[in-house]
Amino acid sequence: MISLAIPDFGTWEGKIFVGILGFSWATYMWEEYLAYRQRRVYREKVEPPEELKGIMERVTYDKARAYGLDKSNFSLIEGAFNQVLSTGIMVCGGFPALWTASGRLAQWFGFAPDSEIPQTVTFVCLGSLINTFISLPWSTYFTFKVEQKHGFNKQTPGFFLKDKLKKFIVSQMISAPVVSGLVYIIRVGGDYFFLYLWGFTMIVVMFFMTVYPDYIAPLFDKYEPLPEGDLKTKIEELAAQIEFPLTKLYVVEGSKRSAHSNAYFYGFFKNKRIVLYDTLLEEYTPLNENEETKESVKEDKNGKKTGCNTSEVLAVLGHELGHWKLNHVLKFIIISQVNLFLVFSVFGSLYKYSPLYRTFGFYQNQPAFIGLIIVMQFVFAPYNEIPVQTGLGSRTGHMYP
Structure with missing residues (x-):
């Protein structure tokens, strides 16, 4: 029998x-209502709008509309499942149950019963493992049914599972020391621990922004320098025109996962690099294919070449480089750090507030990391919705179907 963990509604925790x-x-x-309106547009707008006539081919419009409708239908079911699941976790005391199980597992590995850092690391690892198994059927269906139906998926089942496993291992290797540092600072930092917490988090973010492209991303994808040619010359000319400090141009093996295209830049100060997905380029053989299979990969089932020509690639890069020219990246970093400071400041005021922990079933102890999750995910939920609903939320990249 499942015992409910609903607090007394007459108390503060209730x-x-x-x-x-x-x-x-x-x-x-509210979000489902907005999604419903978008699905209705997908269903009813069979004809391309006047603004797209003469710009987008009818077949391209039809494919984009069908893909958007299928994605929306999938999100409807997955979203309902996740909402019911998250409600069930709260109502049935999922957080304290997982915390208790993490403590027992940490003790089994030889740690003392009151060792909060090992228990927290175990809690994060178990939570990630459970979440991976729960989301696996959904991601599998989306990849091999929705994406496959519209010609985007390029993964085999073996590669898909191997990639999931690799991502899980790498994420745990990264999260373990970071989570340990967070808990340690909260416990020994004194009344102003939130300042040290903010500084530590800022250093971690900057560190991984620096090392991720060169040391972590290549674990999952193959990066090669863009060959000499007209495209490389035109990109370098575009970068010079706006004084973008370009040092290297790469092509990444995106075609082994998907037919979607992407482009982005990274790097600090005068050391900027541009990365193009191989699927973005019309006259480029995907890195995971050879010349003999080039035509079959770079043409769709109607015999039309996929990818973008030089002028189209430059248009895509013009959009991305516009973010740099207008200092969007720097502004985003500053805004995110101010928001993080606000979150940690509020957490510094609430992390000893017992009713907050009892709300989630923690009556005997008040784990530091649990308190941080409660503040960031639940207390700040209304605040976090402001940029989403107003359209001010940031995007980390742009995908081009």
Whole structure:
């Protein structure tokens, strides 16, 4: 029998529970209403709008509309499942149950019962493992049914599972020291621990922004320098025109996963690099294919070449480089750090507030990392919705179907 962990509604923790759960469902219903309106547009707008006539071919429009509708239908079912699941976790005391199991597993590995850091690391690892297994059927269906139906998926089942496993291992190797550092700072940092927490997080973010492209991303994808030619020359001319400090041009093996295209830049100060997906380029053989299979890969089932020509690639890069020219990246970093400081400041005021922990079933102890999750994910939920609903939220990249 499952025992419910709903607090007494007459207490502070009961009121907090109702507020958190109520806002979660209100947000979900609002977002589903917006998604419903978008699905209706996908279904009803069979003819291309006047603005696209003469710009987008009818077959391209039809494919984009069908793909958008299938994605929306999939998100409808997955979103409902996730909302019910998250509600069940709160109602049934999933967080304290996982915390208890993590403590027992940490003790089994030889750690003391009161060792919070090993228990927290185990908690994060177990949570990630459970989440991976729960989301696996959804990601599998989306990849091999929705994406496959529209010609985007290029993965084999073996590669798909291997990639998932590799990502899980790497993410745990990264999260373990970071989580340990967070808990240690909270416990020994004193009254102003939130300042040290903010500084530590800023250093970690900058560190991984620096090392990720050169040391972590190549674990998953193959990067090669863009060959000499007209495209490389035109990109270098474009970069010079706006004084973009370009040092290297790469092509990444995106075709082994998907037919979607992407382009981005990275690097600090005067050391900028541009990365193009091989699927973006019309006259480029995917890195995971050889010349004999070039035509079959770079043409769709109607015999039309896929990818972008030189002028189209430059247009895509012009958009991305516009972010740099207008200092969007720097502004985003500053805004995200200010938001992080705000979150940590509030957490510094609330992390000893017992009703907040009892709301989620923690009556005997108040784990530091649990408190941080509660503040970031639930207390700040209304605040976090502001950039999403106003369209001010940031995007880390742009995908081109």
